[in-house]
Amino acid sequence: MKISVIGAGNVGSLTAMRLVQEGLGDVVLIDVVNGLAHGKALDLEDARALLKYNYNIKGSQDIADIKDSGLVIITAGLARKPGMTREELLAKNSSILKDICLKIKELAKSAIVLVVTNPLDIMTYYALKATGFKSNKVFGMGVSLDSARFTNIISQELNIPNTDIEAMVIGSHGEGMLPLAGLAKVKGVPLDEFIDEEKSAALVKRTIGRGAEIVANLGTGSAFFAPSAAILAITRAIVKDEKKTIPVCAYLNGEYGIKDSCIGVPCRLGKNGIDAIIELDLEKQLKDKLVICASSVRESAQQLGL
Numbered sequence: 001m002k003i004s005v006i007g008a009g010n011v012g013s014l015t016a017m018r019l020v021q022e023g024l025g026d027v028v029l030i031d032v033v034n035g036l037a038h039g040k041a042l043d044l045e046d047a048r049a050l051l052k053y054n055y056n057i058k059g060s061q062d063i064a065d066i067k068d069s070g071l072v073i074i075t076a077g078l079a080r081k082p083g084m085t086r087e088e089l090l091a092k093n094s095s096i097l098k099d100i101c102l103k104i105k106e107l108a109k110s111a112i113v114l115v116v117t118n119p120l121d122i123m124t125y126y127a128l129k130a131t132g133f134k135s136n137k138v139f140g141m142g143v144s145l146d147s148a149r150f151t152n153i154i155s156q157e158l159n160i161p162n163t164d165i166e167a168m169v170i171g172s173h174g175e176g177m178l179p180l181a182g183l184a185k186v187k188g189v190p191l192d193e194f195i196d197e198e199k200s201a202a203l204v205k206r207t208i209g210r211g212a213e214i215v216a217n218l219g220t221g222s223a224f225f226a227p228s229a230a231i232l233a234i235t236r237a238i239v240k241d242e243k244k245t246i247p248v249c250a251y252l253n254g255e256y257g258i259k260d261s262c263i264g265v266p267c268r269l270g271k272n273g274i275d276a277i278i279e280l281d282l283e284k285q286l287k288d289k290l291v292i293c294a295s296s297v298r299e300s301a302q303q304l305g306l
């Protein structure tokens with residue numbers, strides 16, 4: 001599959017590296033900054049001799065090079081700065097996305113579009129409307145990263161390997177995220193058999209603040225190692241038609257009682273993008289919170305004139 005990664009910054013370039021190293025497709029890296037994507041692609045190309053693996057990577061400033069891609073991953077845009085909320089990124093990143101989406105619509109009509117740019121849920125909704133593609137083909141990476149963070153934080157608290165823990169986050173990719181502590185399990189055993197409610201609430205709080213914790217420590221820019229790993233997992237599910245359930249920001253039209261909004265929920269992913277939206281049996285309080293998250297995405301979308 002031809003995979004285009006738009007934005008050759010921290011997340012985009014690391015994503016390109018992970019994708020080619022796993023042999024998931026021929027990768028095209030695009031950035032508006034003169035020479036940036038080309039330079040990074042040349043560097044990635046040189047690594048082939050050392051890795052003893054021949055992958056194809058091309059870097060370009062010309063978005064026309066995304067032509068006929070099967071998957072387009074959008075990481076172009078500004079990253080959050082310390083003290084800046086995702087919502088504050090809205091105005092700047094939506095104008096960047098607008099041009100990109102029009103080009104995708106023109107040049108890669110059958111592509112699946114994976115949105116990564118923040119504020120994620122609104123940008124996903126925006127990309128869906130701007131491309132006019134079917135909703136199974138446009139979705140966002142956010143809550144799978146949050147789920148990985150939640151898993152890791154539980155793993156450290158219990159001193160149990162990440163691989164033994166099943167934990168999911170749904171909702172918005174932001175302060176309104178919903179780490180599902182009540183559904184988390186350690187080798188099939190409910191998390192609440194290992195920790196009390198107070199400790200569980202602390203782990204949820206730490207998960208919600210994890211992105212900001214990383215931003216504050218980095219000083220400049222935001223996370224990229226785990227985000228690119230989250231993109232890799234979604235890409236693998238698509239390219240290998242894995243039918244794996246991964247939480248992504250998906251367009252809901254009735255599911256969870258939500259209409260015409262994009263929010264993070266578990267979805268079965270395969271070669272056509274979203275094969276199915278999985279409806280979890282949520283307690284009322286969580287369901288209400290999910291509805292609130294989805295409404296706030298709609299409100300932001302209205303601010304953008306959608």
Ligand SMILES: NC(=O)c1ccc[n+]([C@@H]2O[C@H](COP(=O)([O-])OP(=O)(O)OC[C@H]3O[C@@H](n4cnc5c(N)ncnc54)[C@H](O)[C@@H]3O)[C@@H](O)[C@H]2O)c1
Binds near residue numbers: 007036
């Ligand atoms: N969804 C998530 O879980 C998640 C995780 C991490 C980062 N992000 C978001 O991903 C985005 C990128 O993060 P980053 O750390 O790579 O930032 P970065 O600043 O390192 O890279 C962004 C790149 O986008 C490029 N760009 C800007 N406009 C463009 C355009 N029109 N066409 C092509 N390229 C363009 C910039 O030149 C820059 O190189 C940010 O919005 C960030 O908040 C999302």
